[in-house]
Amino acid sequence: MKVVVGIPSYNNADTIGYVVKQAAEGLKKYFGGGIIVNADGGSTDGTRDVVLSTKVPEGVEVHSFVYKWPIPGKGSAMKEIMEFARERDADAVVFVDSDLRSITPEWIYKFAKPIEDGYDFVAPLYLRHKWDGTITNNIAYPMTASLYGVDIRQPIGGDFGISSKMLDIYLENEEVWKTDVARFGVDIFLTTTAIANRRKVIQVSLGMKIHNPKDPAASLGPMFNQVVGTLFMLMKRYENAWKDVRDIKPVETWGEEVKGEPEAVKVTLELLKQRARELWEKEKEVLKRVLSDETFKHVEEAIRTFEFPDDLWAHVLFDGAVAYKNGVISNAEPLIPLYFAKTADFVMRTMDMSTMEAEKLIRERARVFLREKGYLIERWFT
Missing domain, CATH: 3.90.550.10 (Spore Coat Polysaccharide Biosynthesis Protein SpsA; Chain A)
Incomplete structure (x- = not known):
């Protein structure tokens, strides 16, 4: 070969x-x-x-x-x-x-x-x-x-x-x-x-x-x-x-999945929060057009507290995809502050977890997205 x-x-x-x-x-x-x-x-x-x-x-x-x-x-x-x-x-x-x-x-x-x-x-x-x-x-x-x-x-x-x-x-x-x-x-x-x-x-x-x-x-x-x-x-x-x-x-x-604790990766939590808040102010008006009213309301709270549940995050990405499809946005840049906020949420939630424990949360996230897929279907095809 x-x-x-x-x-x-x-x-x-x-x-x-x-x-x-x-x-x-x-x-x-x-x-x-x-x-x-x-x-x-x-x-x-x-x-x-x-x-x-x-x-x-x-x-x-x-x-x-x-x-x-x-x-x-x-x-x-x-x-x-x-x-x-x-x-x-x-x-x-x-x-x-x-x-x-x-x-x-x-x-x-x-x-x-x-x-x-x-x-x-x-x-x-x-x-x-x-x-x-x-x-x-x-x-x-x-x-x-x-x-x-x-x-x-x-x-x-x-x-x-x-x-x-x-x-x-x-x-x-x-x-x-x-x-x-x-x-x-x-x-x-x-x-x-x-x-x-x-x-x-x-x-x-x-x-x-x-x-x-x-x-x-x-x-x-x-x-x-x-x-x-x-x-x-x-x-x-x-x-x-x-x-x-x-x-x-x-x-x-x-092959079998490997278990263990890999080399640590540095994440600057305070910088994540700072960037999320700064870019949120910059992109807020665009995001009002991208996100549903309900999603926007919950995201405002998430930016304040940095508690960002997976079902809300799924709705953010699904709303973003629909906005892209409909020409409301031409790229994903307005969503960057929300990615920073979601990442900050994950870092805080997993601070005391091993990588294997955190992995269970990531795997479950895919199931949450699947459960919320009806929300995407309804918005995408109407």
Whole structure:
């Protein structure tokens, strides 16, 4: 089987060499060799030099280029890796993030082997610290599970395996790559497109994910906008795939889920609250048009107390999706203060919990979203 490992990057010189080395060893050990391709966003720290100078086993090719797609972002890098893989007639493409510190050669096997066995999309399942992945835990996971009825725990995990058939589906419409799919919207696009097209999907257990996490209040606002805007765009595209879904089915999983306590992630609670309040004042008038009267009233109270129950949060995102569909908003930016407030609520609720205890709350959140789905259906289709 011909395997291409794709690594998008931007100023990752300090971590990417390790990722290349582990990927190369995985290709050699399990597939007799293969191709590593790095698509870079114009790094200024020597990222590409590190990639090309990393020693790899015989039979492993290494390529690095600056992607040409004019929108800067992770998605643009992944688009050109997929085009490269298609030109090379790859059977499988494995994407891994350039800042991974927990990747092992086995990751390459676990992402590529299911493709050989007839799967089209392989999602990661890893243990992450309770405060890592706040966009996943608060939005991407509960929305994907409740909308499409598929219990993929890490729909925007960043590391994936995809089949050659999926390359054609992902690349068939160049217009989609002119949206936030070219940025951080790419992961939710890959996952949702596979599910909505009824492709065969599986999760693979990878142990703990250790990477360079971001403090949500300090740096995740733009990512929120890109991920959630793409999620809303895909809801319009695939409404026939989710409108009749009334339950959440487990996804086949390869390997046992790992238990334990991962490396702690820093979250600045006071900054989250401060940013939530400041941006609430800025976006309040827009949110009056986005949210139902009842939702707006409860959100006002949540901004004051930072108690933000999951059913209210579901209504916020459902109202946001309807507003996006109806052209009231053109992107998800007005919802950012509410994401900060919801994240603050979760941090406070889980302060004394282990990651495994917090995980139960996140899993239950998807069930709450499913219970509230009638609210979305009523608003979306009237």
